[in-house]
Amino acid sequence: MPIFCHNDGRVLLPTARRIWNILLSDKIDITGQMKDDSSHAFQTIMTAGEEHGKPVYQELVSLLKDKLSKDKAKAEYSFHARRRAIARIGLPEVREYRFKQLDKEKMAWEKQHSQNSSALPELKPLIILGINGEQCEK
Numbered sequence: 001m002p003i004f005c006h007n008d009g010r011v012l013l014p015t016a017r018r019i020w021n022i023l024l025s026d027k028i029d030i031t032g033q034m035k036d037d038s039s040h041a042f043q044t045i046m047t048a049g050e051e052h053g054k055p056v057y058q059e060l061v062s063l064l065k066d067k068l069s070k071d072k073a074k075a076e077y078s079f080h081a082r083r084r085a086i087a088r089i090g091l092p093e094v095r096e097y098r099f100k101q102l103d104k105e106k107m108a109w110e111k112q113h114s115q116n117s118s119a120l121p122e123l124k125p126l127i128i129l130g131i132n133g134e135q136c137e138k
Contacts, residue, residue, distance in 0.1 A: 001056060002016035002019065002020035003045055003052060004016035005041075005044050005045060005048055011048045011052060013052065019129075023129075031132070034130050038128070041130065042125070045128055046123065050123060061119050065117075068117050071113065072113060075109055079105075079106050079109075083099070083102060086098045086099060
């Protein structure tokens with residue numbers, strides 16, 4: 001998620017996308033390093049990222065919940081169908097063994113599913129740039 005913070009504090013997302021596309025497609029010249037303002041720039045970017053990234057995060061969480069719900073329904077149907085099939089075929093001792101194996105498999109799946117259901121956001125800047133307007137071309 002590219003973010004552009006103007007010196008006056010405005011966050012300009014279309015400008016950020018334009019700069020990101022330029023960084024990906026054109027050759028850029030690095031003319032120096034941010035030394036004095038780097039800590040302030042980091043805090044500004046993180047604050048803006050948390051604010052403007054919230055809708056993106058909420059959409060991803062919603063998509064994850066939908067996917068997990070569908071996966072759970074499919075798995076429950078599958079385990080139920082397998083249980084019915086086991087109940088129809090074989091000797092009682094063999095059926096009991098297969099039921100135990102199926103229960104172990106279901107417990108392992110449920111454990112994995114619950115681990116997959118926790119979404120933890122991480123906001124990590126890949127690169128922080130300062131742009132000097134006097135050197136930019138139109």
